[in-house]
Amino acid sequence: MTQAKIGVRVAGLIMAFTVAVTACSGGAGGEDLDAQLRGVIDAHGLAGDPSIGRDLPNIEDPLAQLGMMLFYTKGLGGQQDSACVTCHHPMLGGGDGLPMSIGVGAEDPNLLGPGRIHPGGPLVPRNAPTTFNSGMWDAVMFHDGRVESLGKTPLLNGDDGYGIRTPDRPLGYPDVNAGPNLAAAQSMFPVVSEEEMRGFDFGTEIGNTGEALNGRVRDLLAQIIGGYGEGGGVLSPNGWPTEFRTALGSDAPVDELITYSSIALALGEYERSQVFVDTPWRTYVAGNDDAMNEEEKHGALLFFGEAACSTCHVGDFFTDEKFHVNAIPQIGIGKDSGMYGDDDWGRYLETGRSEDRYAFRTPTLLNVEVTGPYGHDGAYPTLEGIVRHHLEPQKAIKEYDFGAVDPSIRVSNAERYTQAALEQLHENRSNGIYSVRNVDLTDDQIGQIVAFLLTLTDPCVRSRECLAPWIPDDSISDPDNLRLNAVNAAGEDL
Numbered sequence: 386m387t388q389a390k391i392g393v394r395v396a397g398l399i400m401a402f403t404v405a406v407t408a409c410s411g412g413a414g415g416e417d418l419d420a421q422l423r424g425v426i427d428a429h430g431l432a433g434d435p436s437i438g439r440d441l442p443n444i445e446d447p448l449a450q451l452g453m454m455l456f457y458t459k460g461l462g463g464q465q466d467s468a469c470v471t472c473h474h475p476m477l478g479g480g481d482g483l484p485m486s487i488g489v490g491a492e493d494p495n496l497l498g499p500g501r502i503h504p505g506g507p508l509v510p511r512n513a514p515t516t517f518n519s520g521m522w523d524a525v526m527f528h529d530g531r532v533e534s535l536g537k538t539p540l541l542n543g544d545d546g547y548g549i550r551t552p553d554r555p556l557g558y559p560d561v562n563a564g565p566n567l568a569a570a571q572s573m574f575p576v577v578s579e580e581e582m583r584g585f586d587f588g589t590e591i592g593n594t595g596e597a598l599n600g601r602v603r604d605l606l607a608q609i610i611g612g613y614g615e616g617g618g619v620l621s622p623n624g625w626p627t628e629f630r631t632a633l634g635s636d637a638p639v640d641e642l643i644t645y646s647s648i649a650l651a652l653g654e655y656e657r658s659q660v661f662v663d664t665p666w667r668t669y670v671a672g673n674d675d676a677m678n679e680e681e682k683h684g685a686l687l688f689f690g691e692a693a694c695s696t697c698h699v700g701d702f703f704t705d706e707k708f709h710v711n712a713i714p715q716i717g718i719g720k721d722s723g724m725y726g727d728d729d730w731g732r733y734l735e736t737g738r739s740e741d742r743y744a745f746r747t748p749t750l751l752n753v754e755v756t757g758p759y760g761h762d763g764a765y766p767t768l769e770g771i772v773r774h775h776l777e778p779q780k781a782i783k784e785y786d787f788g789a790v791d792p793s794i795r796v797s798n799a800e801r802y803t804q805a806a807l808e809q810l811h812e813n814r815s816n817g818i819y820s821v822r823n824v825d826l827t828d829d830q831i832g833q834i835v836a837f838l839l840t841l842t843d844p845c846v847r848s849r850e851c852l853a854p855w856i857p858d859d860s861i862s863d864p865d866n867l868r869l870n871a872v873n874a875a876g877e878d879l
């Protein structure tokens with residue numbers, strides 16, 4: 386045999402081997418797989434990075450730094466036992482790792498994540514969404530969209546001049562106090578929520594309710610932080626005026642400098658600096674075929690194709706920012722709905738439209754690996770669980786083990802509420818309202834979809850070192866000595 390012939394035979398063997406390997410994984414392989422996926426990426430107009438074209442702050446910016454100090458202080462809690470970070474810690478995926486959050490009255494206020502206990506069970510009716518990539522929302526924030534941009538202009542985070550509606554105003558009307566963007570507008574509400582931060586007495590002494598009470602609580606908090614008026618002297622020490630002067634570059638008197646609006650603005654800038662979009666998926670979309678393996682690529686094809694996930698999880702931020710009834714099991718105390726007030730009717734609470742009953746906003750899927758448990762009430766501890774639910778809700782509910790839900794969380798009507806949500810899903814489907822549809826996939830295919838979802842993680846969110854700029858250490862001033870230095874159930878620093 387000549388040298389040339391041997392070469393040909395070896396090449397032939399390699400080719401045969403490659404074909405066999407790709408054939409085993411089913412469907413298109415190698416270059417075909419990439420060609421197919423790149424066709425899909427083009428057809429969907431994806432860039433792999435939802436931050437492109439946005440004006441977002443850097444964590445080193447003075448206002449984001451001030452926002453970080455505010456985000457971590459229990460001084461914004463009416464009982465000084467709860468801070469924003471209580472439920473949105475960077476090391477817990479920008480959430481709290483619990484199905485439903487625990488705010489005021491925890492056994493140990495500094496213990497975050499699994500093991501955080503409220504005697505009698507959690508009082509917060511929903512799962513804490515991640516604050517990561519807060520600057521990417523352009524239409525609505527919260528599971529029920531109760532903070533809503535009236536313009537919804539892409540890339541502007543609500544800062545488009547049409548105004549932002551908040552729960553302080555009727556649906557469709559702008560709130561003049563909302564601030565410049567959705568993140569700032571949202572930051573006005575956790576502090577007035579009694580179970581999240583306010584506690585049950587703070588600000589109520591003059592018998593206010595509703596919007597008036599909210600305004601009163603925010604004014605009082607601004608006075609406490611600013612050390613003026615009724616709030617003067619509550620914090621000791623109080624280094625906030627100095628910090629606000631530096632961050633805002635202003636010498637204005639404290640009662641002008643430190644208002645709840647400037648507090649909310651800074652909190653929003655801290656959240657908007659949490660840009661975590663550098664995923665393997667982005668690298669792949671940018672042109673590197675090696676950034677994903679075959680299983681993940683098959684998962685992407687299913688996600689954008691047969692499984693139709695991308696019809697709701699749209700675009701580079703993986704959400705249409707709209708509301709859909711998925712009938713995720715309603716396991717715990719819900720929000721002010723139904724005869725006993727412990728069901729959760731989701732978007733219906735804002736719009737009153739029957740098809741919105743049990744509808745919740747489509748979440749982003751960026752960094753979904755670290756933002757569990759999943760669903761608006763954290764009903765699914767695993768990604769596989771919530772993916773299977775989407776593919777056949779009725780079967781998933783039938784198999785859902787309500788008995789395994791932590792008894793301190795479970796409400797007695799959990800199964801009944803879940804059935805009602807399922808009926809709403811069926812009704813919406815038969816009325817032609819776009820909803821999840823049943824898709825018959827093999828276990829391998831479901832595994833591929835989950836593998837694809839894991840390519841949506843920015844490695845930074847798994848690294849304490851990489852997240853360090855968003856977690857204040859001793860070098861960052863602690864203006865009121867009320868910083869929440871978080872620990873986990875094992876007593877380790879987060």
Ligand code: HEC
Nearest residue numbers: 468469472486487488511512513514526527528572575581
């Ligand atoms: C006790 C836990 C808790 C505390 C404390 C808390 N949050 Fe939240 N946060 C939640 C929950 C639960 C939701 C979802 C509520 C809903 O949608 O009805 C939420 C929603 C959000 C959202 C919306 C995210 C999205 O995807 O729309 C942002 C942003 C946010 N919180 C920021 C903050 C800030 C800023 C503070 C402090 C001022 C704060 N949170 C304090 C639990 C908490």
Ligand code: HEC
Nearest residue numbers: 692694697709711713745746747748759760761775820821
């Ligand atoms: C009809 C719209 C729609 C389709 C199609 C859809 N989803 Fe969803 N998805 C949602 C909504 C709405 C939620 C939130 C439901 C809730 O919280 O009650 C959600 C939640 C999720 C979550 C949980 C995220 C979190 O942070 O809690 C994951 C993961 C997810 N979807 C993945 C998928 C996958 C994978 C597919 C395709 C198999 C898919 N979705 C198809 C609308 C949809």
